Amino acid sequence: MTYRTDHATDLDSTRIGDTVSVAGWVSRRRDHGGVAFIDVRDASGIVQVVADPASIPVVEDLRMEYCVSITGAVRERPEGTVNEELATGEIEIHADEVVVLSPSKTLPFMLDDRTEIEERTRLRYRYLDLRRPRMAENLRARSRVTATIRRTLDGMGFLEVETPTLIRSTPEGARDMLVPSRLRQGDFYALPQSPQLFKQLLMIGGVERYFQIARCYRDEDFRSDRQLEFTQLDLEGSFWTQAEVLDTVETVLKTAATEIRGGEMTEPFLRVTWQEAMDRFGSDKPDIRFGMEIVVLDDVFADTEFGVFSGALTSGGTVRGINAGPRELSRAQADVLVERAKELGAKGLVWMQVTDDGSLRSSVAKFLSYDEKTGLVSRLEAEPGHVLLIAADRWQTVSAVLGGLRLDLGRPQGHDDLAFLWVTDFPMFEVEDDGSRTFSHHPFTSPALIEDMVADPDTALSQAYDAVLNGVELGSGSIRIHDPAVQRQVFEVLGIDAETAERRFGWFLDALDYGTPPHGGFAFGIDRLAMVLQGEESIRDVIPFPKTQTGVDPMTEAPAEVDDTQLTELGIRLRPEVIAARAEDTETGEVSRGDV
């Protein structure tokens, strides 16, 4: 037999009279007794089948999601029964034969897109969830994105190269996922956080243009845009300047966006420096789909009597504000904003609302002079009804607080618009809470000017850059250090002595000594790109089998314990406190997972 001759959406009025077979799933069955309608769904879409239960009794047995093959004649729908909503709505298949290939149990949830099913249940039955139109479309879109990327880079002469996923742990950056070695008990591989050093070695190896669609692993806490494992487009080139890297990545992103969204993207991506991004938007990954930019108010309050502002200014801080536009602001709503500001690191938050007569309603208005109030209103272009939010602190804190509130109050729902952005000129280093200095990108990033870095590391800029889309950090890259002497200087500034550097990265530093070409590159998250292009709010909706926030796959119940013999082979024994904690969980009968 033949399961099918055509996909559902291959059929239209030009096929009227043809005898065809379609195969797929019963999306709906509408049984009128004397006649039954069956919506058959396959990967292409839906086509309606009409069957006479008297001549084909099996249609009485059909239930949702039965897997079927149906043969019959394509015919025009009778007058008045055309379904405009359906691509195949002008025709239907008059069934001659209905074969149940595979029945289905009653579904754990409905597969249409009309109700939001709890995500855990969807993940428990992900194979069913993937049949839902939205998820099926996300899978297809993602495939088109990667196909487009491959086509584009191949056309530019890039070589696709795979790098190992069992590598040596380099305990910088994120926490490594570890894999124990059986052949060398006590030693561990790490899964790559990125192919960073391997792609640089490919440059040294003479591969002048490299890319890879690479799975990466970072053992950090989950967010709506973060998973333990994710996929990056990783690319690198030799004899490349920053401008050339950005142009190439921009082309790739544009073709991918065009592939999914259509239209044509002619405008170059906006470029801002890191400092400008922080000052204007309070974020190194600004969402520029809306304004509400941060405004400096230092001069307005230069002589203020208001202690919170004057205190910040005299201690080298700053006073800045945003105009959150016209909105309601009850006392309770204001309290929520203040709490949120504190969560973002502020000691407090000054809120005001411009009243109809132009005066300011605020708990602190009485502390401000007339000039200060008028200056504030004019600087923030405030009009009656507008809500103004002002923070005073170190500029980093003020930026974080106002940047966070700006997103809370102004960020558009969904991803209908696409606002790409380059953020360049990242600082070379960051100061940690304990006062130590760390790299802000990675330790192989080239400083903008080596002289600046030596003179004042904490203000020195690097040749690192990020790509941002709708406030989502898609990825980052940099021009790398190709001069071993510069690499040594960077380690020195980072407080990594030669011996430590040799122990951790010796294998890589050796390679730098053999005629390393100047090189640089970039990597961006395919999952995040697909998420935004598909208008999704969660990375999990573009990953076929993602994990929950606690790192669990509700379907397979990974991670799970392994046989003791497996541990023995690896020379591993669980620590006593771990065994004790697990025993306690078992005793109290608590179910840690899988309780669906």
Next chain:
RNA sequence: GGGGGCGUAGAACAGUCUGGAGUGUUCGCCGGCCUGUCAAGCCGGAGGUCGCGGGUUCAAAUCCCGUCGUCCCCGCCA
């Protein structure tokens, strides 16, 4: 590590504030009727550890404590 939301039938919810019999809605499921539907319709029916444990009370889905799960956020994410 911390803050917050949620957890009631197979699914999505209401009920919880203000304690009084597992009360209800929609979808699904089972049975019946039905020849033009497309979320078909009509009639009937089944289905519940109110996440779990403890406490308060004559009485707990409801109040209190703990805990598990899940989602969002802060920290973390070179």
